[in-house]
Amino acid sequence: MTHPERARELFLQGYNCSQAVVLAFCDVTGLDEQTALRLSSSFGGGMGRLREVCGTASGMFLVAGCLWGPTDPADRAAKAEHYALIQEMARRFRERSGGSIVCRELLGAAGRDHAPVPTERTPEFYRKRPCVQLVSNAAEILDEILAEKR
Numbered sequence: 001m002t003h004p005e006r007a008r009e010l011f012l013q014g015y016n017c018s019q020a021v022v023l024a025f026c027d028v029t030g031l032d033e034q035t036a037l038r039l040s041s042s043f044g045g046g047m048g049r050l051r052e053v054c055g056t057a058s059g060m061f062l063v064a065g066c067l068w069g070p071t072d073p074a075d076r077a078a079k080a081e082h083y084a085l086i087q088e089m090a091r092r093f094r095e096r097s098g099g100s101i102v103c104r105e106l107l108g109a110a111g112r113d114h115a116p117v118p119t120e121r122t123p124e125f126y127r128k129r130p131c132v133q134l135v136s137n138a139a140e141i142l143d144e145i146l147a148e149k150r
Helices: 002-014 019-022 031-049 055-067 078-098 103-112 124-127 133-148
Strands: none
Touching: 002 019, 002 133, 019 055, 019 103, 019 133, 031 055, 031 124, 031 133, 055 078, 055 133
C-alpha cells in the first residue's frame, strides 16, 4: 500500500487528518504508532478545530521535521534550509489543494464550525469535505520530497 493510500485509509477509519498523514509515514520516520498519534492529535481540524493551518499540511510538516529538522539551535543555515523545504511543501500543497493551506478556506462553509466536538463521520461528511483528497495530497508531496532527497 502506498503512503497516500494508507493515509486515506487511516482518515476513513476515523483518525483526524493530521494523524492520518503522520501515521502513514511511521515506516519512514521510525515513530511508533502511539507516539505518532499523540504528536499529531492536536493538529486535526486546523489545530483543535480552530480551522487554522490544515491538519494534513501540519502532519506533512511534522513528518518533515522528524526526518530533516535541524537540531542545533545555533545552525542558522540548517534552519533556513529546513524552512525553505517547509515553504516548498506548502507551495506544492497550495497548488494541489485549491490555493490555500488554511483549513477554513479549504472547507468553505463547513470551515465556519469551530466547536470543539468533532463532526460525526457519515457518508455525507465524506461527500462534502475535501479532507480525503487533502490527506492524499500531503502524502504524495512527502513521497516526492523523499524521492528528491535520495
